[in-house]
Amino acid sequence: MDYCSVLDMAKKWDISERRIRSLLIEERIKGAKKIGKSWVIPANATKPGDLRNTYQFDEVKSVEPSDIDFRSYTKRFPNEKGYFGKYGGAYLPKILEKPFQEIYDAYLTVCKSSDFIADLRKIRKYYQGRPTPVYYCRRLSESLGKVQIYLKREDLNTTGSHKPNHTMGEGLLAKYLGKKKLIAETGAGSHGTAVATAAAYYGLECDIYMGVVDMKKQAPNVARMRILGARVIPVDRGAGTLKEAVDAAFEAYSKEYKTSLYCIGSAVGPHPFPLMIRDFQSIIGTEAREQFLEMTGELPDVVCACVGGGSNSIGMFTPFLNDPVRIVGVEPLGKGKEAGQNAASMSFGKEGIMHGFNSIMLQDKDGNPGAVYSVASGLDYPAVGPEHAFLHDLGRVEYDSVTDEEAIDAFFKLCKLEGIIPALESAHAVAYAIRLAKKMHHGSILVNLSGRGDKDIDYVIEHYGEKYGIK
Numbered sequence: 001m002d003y004c005s006v007l008d009m010a011k012k013w014d015i016s017e018r019r020i021r022s023l024l025i026e027e028r029i030k031g032a033k034k035i036g037k038s039w040v041i042p043a044n045a046t047k048p049g050d051l052r053n054t055y056q057f058d059e060v061k062s063v064e065p066s067d068i069d070f071r072s073y074t075k076r077f078p079n080e081k082g083y084f085g086k087y088g089g090a091y092l093p094k095i096l097e098k099p100f101q102e103i104y105d106a107y108l109t110v111c112k113s114s115d116f117i118a119d120l121r122k123i124r125k126y127y128q129g130r131p132t133p134v135y136y137c138r139r140l141s142e143s144l145g146k147v148q149i150y151l152k153r154e155d156l157n158t159t160g161s162h163k164p165n166h167t168m169g170e171g172l173l174a175k176y177l178g179k180k181k182l183i184a185e186t187g188a189g190s191h192g193t194a195v196a197t198a199a200a201y202y203g204l205e206c207d208i209y210m211g212v213v214d215m216k217k218q219a220p221n222v223a224r225m226r227i228l229g230a231r232v233i234p235v236d237r238g239a240g241t242l243k244e245a246v247d248a249a250f251e252a253y254s255k256e257y258k259t260s261l262y263c264i265g266s267a268v269g270p271h272p273f274p275l276m277i278r279d280f281q282s283i284i285g286t287e288a289r290e291q292f293l294e295m296t297g298e299l300p301d302v303v304c305a306c307v308g309g310g311s312n313s314i315g316m317f318t319p320f321l322n323d324p325v326r327i328v329g330v331e332p333l334g335k336g337k338e339a340g341q342n343a344a345s346m347s348f349g350k351e352g353i354m355h356g357f358n359s360i361m362l363q364d365k366d367g368n369p370g371a372v373y374s375v376a377s378g379l380d381y382p383a384v385g386p387e388h389a390f391l392h393d394l395g396r397v398e399y400d401s402v403t404d405e406e407a408i409d410a411f412f413k414l415c416k417l418e419g420i421i422p423a424l425e426s427a428h429a430v431a432y433a434i435r436l437a438k439k440m441h442h443g444s445i446l447v448n449l450s451g452r453g454d455k456d457i458d459y460v461i462e463h464y465g466e467k468y469g470i471k
């Protein structure tokens with residue numbers, strides 16, 4: 001058989017050498033092999049289809065092939081009923097249908113107004129401290145070989161995570177709607193802290209619902225929320241974690257919707273929240289794309305982010321959807337594959353409705369939300385946002401998972417090699433990048449570092465200090 005080089009094939013197929021290398025890493029060129037350090041490709045190999053345009057439409061029945069064009073994707077998805085293909089929607093009790101419609105209508109009008117946009121821009125720049133930088137991890141990259149790892153530093157956003165990107169937007173919307181209170185749930189406390197911050201900034205009351213297990217694990221964030229003036233309401237039903245907190249917050253909002261706005265903590269929930277959260281969070285990817293291009297003159301080969309409900313990841317991914325960039329969402333594999341030992345919804349879940357939206361979720365044998373576990377409280381959620389389920393079906397975004405152990409290892413690596421203490425949630429994305437970098441021989445990975453790890457320090461020292469020689 002005749003073989004040719006990467007350069008020859010790039011010319012023949014009229015695509016860049018970089019794109020060919022990505023295809024080789026993804027093992028999408030049949031018969032290609034590595035001899036020493038160079039790849040050789042069968043001269044008669046067929047050019048792999050562009051995944052962005054060749055979807056399995058039988059899996060996304062409500063979407064016409066002509067709908068999928070990532071240049072106009074965000075304008076087309078979700079549709080006016082909140083559907084990304086078959087996922088999303090708004091499955092609400094009758095009493096909440098009108099309030100959610102009101103939020104959607106307000107969002108569509110207010111958020112496109114130049115006043116709202118100008119206010120939000122000012123808040124992001126002068127209050128949140130945006131743009132957050134993209135940082136090249138020299139020592140971490142060198143320790144792994146030749147792949148360059150970069151971080152989008154959302155840990156440097158005010159309050160130490162990406163959450164204010166949407167809570168400052170939600171708070172501003174509440175102010176425009178004349179609401180008096182913000183109601184929210186929280187898992188790791190990052191979202192709760194960001195809502196409490198927004199409430200203080202806009203002069204609103206604030207009620208945060210939090211599972212008792214998470215309250216214990218994330219005590220520093222509970223203190224921060226209280227100091228910021230929020231009421232933290234313990235939720236002791238069920239497993240006492242994020243899912244139960246969402247249930248409780250939802251119930252409270254049903255009684256107070258006239259005077260309050262529900263500030264959902266991720267790209268989940270009934271329409272219009274997945275849309276609003278994506279739009280507010282897309283500032284991450286928009287900045288990161290521009291910054292990366294400016295730093296390196298190229299786009300990254302891989303972009304990755306951890307996925308709980310999916311807010312930081314959807315914000316990071318959306319601006320890269322139309323680019324020749326591999327995109328990976330990283331879920332928590334916790335202690336293993338057995339039910340109840342992880343929260344890897346995309347790997348082990350199936351289609352179902354929970355918390356007012358249709359998506360992929362972990363379920364028990366009766367179809368109820370399954371038990372979940374992760375060392376990172378913010379990833380401890382039995383579903384993913386509907387847009388993630390859609391992008392997964394389309395084949396545009398890949399989803400993989402990382403265990404607690406890998407995440408903890410990455411946590412310590414980033415601390416020791418770069419002087420950055422990541423949130424345990426973000427450590428999952430770093431762990432994935434480390435794993436991938438060992439397999440790739442060159443190229444770059446841009447990781448969204450969704451938050452800082454101050455909230456996790458006590459827990460990490462108590463449970464892993466001895467193993468890592470700190471106690």
Ligand SMILES: Cc1ncc(COP(=O)(O)O)c(C=O)c1O
Pocket residue numbers: 161162187188189190191265266267306307308309310311312313377378379423425426450451452
């Ligand atoms: C720092 C951090 N990163 C990630 C997440 C996961 O949420 P999401 O998937 O919505 O970004 C959380 C949730 O609390 C968090 O605190």
